[in-house]
Amino acid sequence: MTYSYFPGCTLKTKGKDLDIWGRASAEALGFTLEELPDWQCCGAVYPMARDEIATKLSSVRALMAAGEKGQALVTLCSACHHVIKRVNNDLRTDEAIRDKVARYLKLETPYAGETDVLHYLEVLRDKIGFDKLKEKVVNPLTGRKIGAYYGCMLLRPAQEMGFDDPENPTILEDFIRAIGAEPVIYARRNECCGGYCTIKDKGFATKQVDAIMDNAKACGAEELITACPLCLYNLKENATEGLPVAYFTELLAEALGVKEAAK
């Protein structure tokens, strides 16, 4: 199976690890991520204003490029996923936005959200299957107690994201089980890490992250995984006394035995 792939700005710079191990694991699992040739940054935050069109266009271009190839669009970064999926949803449901976009981009047939947007984890769950993934694991992470940190972007708003139960998600826990480790469920795994506010107020991010870490530790987690570069940054840099944090793709690559080769 071949998917169009939207890496996003961070995965080309500070978040290279998320990308490299994601691609290596995809290869090992037998699906191909075809990077879109001319992708542009998604803008990192979903433009909520109904009167802004320009901020939605880069997502639309990526969606249409994938659509032309008849492929679903896969993302790894949860912010990109959030933005592109919601913009796609706008185009699918909001006629006014669809028309404006069509006029802006001088489209003959308006783009109406036909492309499917999938997160890498959704590919693992819905296309590959966690059972199949389990079979491909050569290096099970037995005995490791891992807490999944979801953050906000993947889950909310659930009506639009349709990713998982927004208050008690299971996809990352199932993933952790599939790679042979033991998932640790803690309630704050979907509470905000402080996001971009870390730029102006580190103390605020610290308050958020510490609460998350305390909760994860109290429930027995020894390390955390995430799918978001900004979450990773906040959890790592702003914790008073934090657990180790890694991208989920790193552990995936490790379990599949492709971690070292990829670097």
Place this chain on the structure above:
Amino acid sequence: MPVNEEFKPTIVAFCCNWCSYAGADLSGTNRLQYPANVKIIRIPCSCRLNPMFILRAFQRGADGVILCGCHPGDCHYTTGNYYARRRMTLLFSMLDFLGIERERTRVEWVSAAEGAKFAATMNEFSATIHKLGPNRRLEDLRCRKD
């Protein structure tokens, strides 16, 4: 097609006594407006509607005919609306054959609790008929007064 300002369509709505007629009453009770050119005829069940009545309406100058009945599964007479649905499907293909726009006839399920749906349906249907303009295909010219 430009919308004719003068065009006042005649729309006949057949409503089953148990659900849709009560739904129409409810939209009245809630003061929900819909165009005055919709005139309701009460029938005991949607299955009482003989497709002939619809042809008769078109013949006599109606511009749109809508049939409203209980939701599938909720028919007061258990199965009446299923018969209505099948008969209307056949009528649709006959209207296609006659060259009458399919949009002029419609079937909607409106329950006794759906006053808002009734009004919304009538508004929408009336707008559709406005767009289509007067019905000339099946009108019996002998019936016309002007």
Place this chain on the structure above:
Amino acid sequence: MQRVGVFVCWCGSNIAATVDVEKVAEVLAKEPGVVFSTNYQYMCSQAGQEMIQESIRKYNLTGVVICSCSPRMHENTFRKTCEKAGLNPYMVEIANIREQCSWIHKDKDTATEKAIILGRAAIAKVHLNAPLTAGTSPVKKRALVIGGGIAGIQTALDIADAGFDVDIVEKEPTIGGKMTQIDKTFPTLDCAACILTPKMVDAAQNERIHIYSYSEVSSVRGFVGNFKVTIKKKARFVDETKCTGCGLCTEKCPQKKVPNLFNLGLDNRRAIYIPFAQAVPKVATIDADYCTMLKSGKCGVCSKVCTAGAIDYQQKDAFIEQEYGAIVVATGFNPIKLDKYDEFAYSQSPDVVTSLEFERLMNAAGPTGGTLLRPSDGQHPHTIVFVQCVGSRCDDSKGKPYCSKICCMYTAKHAMLCREKYPDTDVYVFYIDVRTPGKNFDEFYRRAVEEYGVHYVKGMVGKVVPENGKLKVQASDLIGNQQLHIDADMVVLAAAIEPDKSARPLATMLTASMDTNDFFTEAHPKLRPVESPTAGIFLSGACQGPKDIPETVAQASAAAAKVIGLLNKDHLICNPCTATPDEMMCNGCSSCEKVCPYGAITYIDKEFRGPNRTTLIRRVAQVNPAVCQGCGACTVACPSGAMDLKGFSNKQIMAEVDAICR
């Protein structure tokens, strides 16, 4: 040609404000056959009715058209009026110029024009009306109550008291319903079991009441006065006539790990069980999902210990046919599932419970013997947070759009009981509004606040985080304009209530209508609150809408009164608007027979006179007017147009079409 009188009603200003009633009367007076036309302020009033009767006599009217409110409102009133003046009641037609005209239009000219057209259609129809005489059908003097909770029990007791036989069908092994699980009742705080169990016993001992426990209704045919119902008695693998309810089997059964549904899974029971000590009937039931004997054929302990020899592993579902004159629906409610609201961590911590689970934890017959202990570690909770409106009052996409009505009061009760029994506990109640309309209700709630020191906080809980044996509750205090962070030991969620899942398929069987929330619809929200629009079906308790116990009991007795009124009659007047075949046109094809949902059409061989004094025998349709309900399905199915419907004949409907399209 009929001699038609037209009567235009003002309905005060309801019609007259938007419809020029005088003009309507004036224009309609010129319609063919109209010999008299007038308007009046309230046509349905005594004076209005007398005017109609006088006009019938004075002008020798043979048909009457009344332009007024919906026929669903007053058609019967006016039919009776005319009947008293000697006119056949079916010579009356109503033009609905209120609900379907004056109330939905603002412009007076438009509304007047429409009223005239509606009046014309009615006149055109009445010209083709024929006098109809209604037949009668006998009433089976037995009632069925579906659901054996407090609503069903009360209805059955009242019907039985009036001297009629009544059957209760209850899907659980015991009657009693939700009230058996409740500890105390508001606002008097008397014990629920103490007031309910005597009623359960009364029902069991009443000679006129028969209880089908562990049973379901599997099909309903027929109509008011003559329902034919099939009841499925599910196999309980215990012979009810032999079981003495000693309970020995329920102690000896080796299968101990069965979630006890009576305690909402808070503890375990055996595979053979009696739900609780006061169960009625007090008969054991084997849970086939867990019984080793039924699953693998190895065990049989209960059979060995039963001295009465009541265990019967071979028992099969049994089907019972019974006839009823009336059916009462009392299927009740359930709390909703809370998986969609896991911000409150219901599925993540055993110490987050629903209010009904909390009831069991407070109940002397519950899993903790009435001592309030946390499910997780059996410790006394010291801080308890109650959350109101969980899943109630939501946008459709997020939960139930209605107020569940009972939660404010039972939460006040829970909070008060906690503080009374354990004065060292801190109790918080997060509310959006406190709704206490009811006798002594607000006083009760105020007592909880003022005398018992319950902290009522206007606000909502946003997140519950289980951590180190505590529940970290993050909430808003809107009046204090602060965010609260409470370390609680227990969180109690007032889950919205919804109709029982069995209600929807039942409604289909009964052809009784339901609203979008699956509550049964009443025939009129104000004036006929305990009847379903389907004749002969009555509503009792929470199946019609959220209700507390006093309201449920009141409605249950009201439904019983309606049933008694019906069963008191020996005959019911049938609907005269039945199908009727023209035998000369009928070609005996059976199309109509196939579509009739009531089996009202049969075929007979009939002798007809042919030309030249010959006779020939032809197969023709015959309609049983007592069974025909007048849907009209057959009229359209008939290929030769022989079948027609009285009161809604082809000619009548076409005359209406013509009048509207004219």
Place this chain on the structure above:
Amino acid sequence: MIDTIKRISGVNPRKCMKCGKCTASCPAFDRMQFHPHQFVDMVENGRIDELMNSEGIDFCLSCFACVERCPRNVEPAKVIEAVRLAVIRQQGGAHLTPDEIPALLDDELPQQAITAAFRKYRK
């Protein structure tokens, strides 16, 4: 101005039933002068200037907890975003200028944070 906010956000504040679940869910509660339920209420009642000049509107994290948990589907985050946009669309309303950036960076800060902040804090 009420209409501007309603237009930008697409939110009907009248749907709010004043339960306060948004404010109960908000992680940035401490940093805000007005809280999510007040935002909705103030837009409903036309107190837009007060909102625009209040402390902490830049602290909304767009975490959508209020949107997810609102029982009435009001979407408070969209209201806050609309007010914030109304501020930064004014001359000199930007909350972050490019020359401030270098001082705020460290080696690990992902691009995503800077992009997001720019989108949120300036025109």
